[in-house]
Amino acid sequence: MAISLRSDSAKGYALSMPAVVYVGFLVAVPLALMVAHSFWTQDYIDINRELTLENYRQAVDDPLIRLLLIRSVVIAGLVTGLTVLLAYPIAYFIAFKTQKKALWLILVTIPFWSSYLLRVFAWKLILGYNGVLNSGLLTVGLIDEPLSFILYNPNAVVLTLAHAWAPFAILPIYVSLQKIDPSLLEAATDLGNTAIERFLRVTLPLSIPGVIAASLIIFIPTVGDYVTPALVGGADGKMIANLIQVQFGAANDWPMGATLSIMAILVVAFVAAVFVISLRSAGRRIR
């Protein structure tokens, strides 16, 4: 017994080694380096390895960094809200209203068959000055000259990200809806609930885990998105990742870049924790 257990655990270690090595070298080491850098300072060409909180002090005092952090959270929050709202009915439809589930699920993943960067460029073409939307409106005669406010602002960033991340919201919500026991819905009907009451009291609370998963999957990466704001955000749509990129590039201040990255991680963790706790308790209260 003991021998077989040991060989089982040996097998387990052997199986997890590739992942451990991979995560260790490509996540843990860079993360440790980043934390270390955030306490160092840049001295023109060299890095001063004396530990200091100077970077954090500067970053906290800087209204620009505050603005960009808040804007990143707000944009990611809007993207998450919009995506989940749009995704829920689709997931509901696939889970309850159609027999061709496999076909619909494949259709949902179609945007992923093209690269993320291409999808961002596609939105640029759609929203651009002489883009699809403007030329369409011009042809129909609704406008006399191209609208310029639809590209290069935070709205364009929200729209582009919401489209790019939609499948990530649909799939987890679909899975949680799929797991709901139909007998619960029948019981609710038997006990006199209308369709709307049934949805609010049974379906919605039971699908909250899916909504939470979807929200986190979207919120966490979008806060740090770099490409979309760089391409469609213009000056007012820039997010924290764009400033981090400047620190590692033109400004040549890796320690400050690391500090901003750590601050972004902390903000994301805090907002995500608050969100999960409040949504969980809301789900419980409805029930």
Added chain:
Amino acid sequence: MKATEKPLLSRSIIAGVAVAGAIWSGEVKAEGSDLRVFDWSGYEDSGFFQPYMDKHGSAPSYAFFGSEEEAYTKLRSGFSSDLAHPCIGVTRKWADAGLIKPLDTTKIKNWDQLLPTIKTVSGVAFDGKTWMMPFDWGNSGLIYRTDKVDAEKISLDLVTGPEFEGKVAIPDIVTSAYAMASLAIGLRDWTNMTDAQFKEASAYLRKLHKNVRFYWSDPGQLDQALASGEIVAGWGWNQTELNLLANKTPATMMKDVDKGVATWVCGYVHLANGTMSDEQVYDMLNALSDVNSGKYIIEAWGYAHANADAYGKVDPALVKSYGFDNAEVFLKESLLTSALDPKTEAKMTKEFERIKAGF
């Protein structure tokens, strides 16, 4: 997150990872001889170094970078090459970091043919030594739609006016933006910019910010926006002007030195960690500075070359249409985007981020 609680991994592992990365990226290179050149993509064109090909039978091996910052980071993490092709704005920093070594100009046989001004520009020469062999140069300037802006009235001040709201684009590159701003406040040599001048230049960029539709990150974005009429004026490089003319868009670059135009100069530096013999390195430098290499880059690329004799070998009408007909005067009167004092550059970078965010 657990990793953050553990002590830092030893430096040897970090160094090992960096070296592994460098070796890995080093494998991505073109077929060629043992001489290695670290360059912008496109410069592997053999028209630039035919004499080297004739002597050594094959082209050097090329590795590429997309920006000077990327090149700097890669070289600092241990990437090794014999020659590299940055521009004058960064050579001082590369030298301070010990990445490059001074050139022996007596071994460059075309040295006397190179434009006199370009050989003494700060960034090519400093601290009493020559660090770069200038190769190509060109302009950065205000490119505007001649059908929408009056060529008589155009100026760097004009585009800050309310009628240009949302109709201007400038580069998302701090040194280019400040080159434009320096010219706007009448400064042609920015190497000794005072604090007051820095504030004045920043104020210009703030005023211009209201009119900026976007800060372009690749020149294609500028080309398209000018061609479609989304914007009517933008700060850019020669290549945009040439692309627009090829596209039959009525546009031109404001090249009048009194109104403000900047010049970029790039060239080849000898890397300190290079392994090839000086003979091979200087054979390549001689090939690159050859008069025929100059003729080729002017005709095929529309860029200016450092070799003064090259212009005489090209159709004068073409030289004039590119604005290279009086190269010496032009180099003297325009703002050269040479290296700034690191403190000033850091200050500019910080301020530029604020300006872009509307602060």
